[in-house]
Structures are given as C-alpha cells and as structure tokens.
Amino acid sequence: MESIALKTADMIAEALLARINAGEFNCGKLPGERALSEAFSTTRITLREALGKLEAQGVIYRELRRGWFIAPPRLIYNPLHHSHFHAMAAEQGRQASTEVISAEQVLAQSDIAAALMLAEGDTVYCIRRLRRIDGRAVLYVEHYLNPRFFPGLLAEDLTRSLTDLYDQRYGIRYGGARFTILPGPLPNVAAPALNVAPGSPGLRITRINRDQQKQVIDCDCEYWRYDALCVDVEA
Known part of the structure; x- marks a missing residue:
C-alpha cells in the first residue's frame, strides 16, 4: 500500500x-x-x-x-564579493527591500562576545532586520556591532546598506571576513518572519567582518529560506 x-x-x-x-x-x-x-x-x-x-x-x-x-529564481550569492544585499539583488535584476525589526544596545552573550573579541556582558549594538526580494521575505538577519567603531549609529537610517553607511558615515570599509555556512532548521525567532513554520529547513550564514585595519567590527547571523539562495563561489 x-x-x-x-x-x-x-x-x-x-x-x-x-x-x-x-x-x-x-x-x-x-x-x-x-x-x-x-x-x-x-x-x-x-x-x-x-x-x-x-x-x-x-x-x-x-x-x-x-x-x-x-518559486522564483534563487539569488546568487558569492561571499568573496563585498557587495551588499541591495546591490547584489539589483545586479541580478531583482528588487530588494529592508525592514528594521529592532535596533538596540544589548549585553553580548558568550558566542557573540567571542566573535567580536569582547568580554561576555560587554555592550554591543544589535540590529534585527527582515529582507525581501521582489516582495518575498527571504532573509532574517541579526547584526551585532562593536559600538566603539560606530558611535551614534542607532540613530541612522538602518533600512539602508550598512556597508554604505560604514563607509560614508565612519570611513570604515570591509577588509576581510570569515564565513560559516550551515544548513539546518530555522529557529523560532526567524521562521515566523519568513512565513514558515519553526523548524523548517533553512541556511544559516555567520559572517565575522574586519575593517581595513583588520580589526573585528561586526558579526552577522543570517537565516535564509533554503529555497531562496544559491551560494556560488569562484576564487
């Protein structure tokens, strides 16, 4: 049967x-x-x-x-290119938008503190954003920033590219990054924002960024719908 x-x-x-x-x-x-x-x-x-x-x-x-x-075509993502989300979408003929869910100062938990080379309990900026391609929610991301490099950043327009904001407001450009990419279930915090049930398959990309002086400046925890992204790397 x-x-x-x-x-x-x-x-x-x-x-x-x-x-x-x-x-x-x-x-x-x-x-x-x-x-x-x-x-x-x-x-x-x-x-x-x-x-x-x-x-x-x-x-x-x-x-x-x-x-x-x-399903629309997947967004092509090359981690070696220092292109931001909106530019990456535009280059592929897609329309990107960003919604800020929250932006606040928080105390760094152990994993975030280690990523930012800070002590557990140090104050960091946490920016939570939902990002869409052609109106479809595809990415929930939590940005953790060392506030020493970005005074007053939480008062800025955080729907725009942080890459551009870093450069234009603070004179900081990315000088290197470490990526960790793991498939797995979407956590409770990300799944509802992406219109799927908690535990649905997803892709987590953790990126620790350094500036042009090789100082660690931020850490991004990205949660993608697994059907929205294609990671394509050519060295």
Whole structure:
C-alpha cells in the first residue's frame, strides 16, 4: 500500500511540474490543496507528499496561511564579493527591500562576545532586520556591532546598506571576513518572519567582518529560506 502511495505522489509531482513548466499557473500561486486533491482524485496526505517533492527541488514554496507558490529564481550569492544585499539583488535584476525589526544596545552573550573579541556582558549594538526580494521575505538577519567603531549609529537610517553607511558615515570599509555556512532548521525567532513554520529547513550564514585595519567590527547571523539562495563561489 505504501509503494502505491509513493508512486501516486511521484505521478502527481510530475504532472504538476509539467503544468508549471507550461505556464499554467502564471499568477504565481497554485490552487488550494482541496482543489488540487479533487483534481488529482487523491487524498490530502498524498497530495502534500507530492508538493513536498517539488518543494525539495526548489520548484515551489509554501507560506503559512497563504498556500503554495511558484518559486522564483534563487539569488546568487558569492561571499568573496563585498557587495551588499541591495546591490547584489539589483545586479541580478531583482528588487530588494529592508525592514528594521529592532535596533538596540544589548549585553553580548558568550558566542557573540567571542566573535567580536569582547568580554561576555560587554555592550554591543544589535540590529534585527527582515529582507525581501521582489516582495518575498527571504532573509532574517541579526547584526551585532562593536559600538566603539560606530558611535551614534542607532540613530541612522538602518533600512539602508550598512556597508554604505560604514563607509560614508565612519570611513570604515570591509577588509576581510570569515564565513560559516550551515544548513539546518530555522529557529523560532526567524521562521515566523519568513512565513514558515519553526523548524523548517533553512541556511544559516555567520559572517565575522574586519575593517581595513583588520580589526573585528561586526558579526552577522543570517537565516535564509533554503529555497531562496544559491551560494556560488569562484576564487
């Protein structure tokens, strides 16, 4: 019985993929699960398995309480390029936007303190932002900054590029970075902002940045929807 269900899910996934490739859902959104179940004469369980197969391939994506959508092209991300989010999107013909969730001074926990080469409990700036591509939330990021380098920064317009702000306001440019990229479940703090259930697959990128004098100035903790990003590095 299980093998029959799996085969049926495969067949439904193939049929849906053919319809997507033919441009049938040009509005960008799939019909509701009930309508699809009736169209394929199958159960919701089998349908969801078929949808999950296409989701795993990056063909479609799901948003809580909104349904299933055709996945747009992934954003190409080369960590070796010192390009900021908005510029990177524009270079690929995409529209980026940034929403500031919060900006405050906090006490550095042990992992952030170690990344910034500070003592645990030292004061740091914490800026939480949600970033969108073509209106779709794809990245939740927490920026932790050593305030010694950026006096008064929290009063600035933090929807703009921090890269540009560092350079234009403080004369600070990136002089190097360390990246750690790990797949894993999205934490509770990031998942709702990205319109997915906590524990959904995601990609965490931690970046520790140095200035032109090789001093550690900030640490970014990025949480990406796994279906929104392609990391492509050419040295």
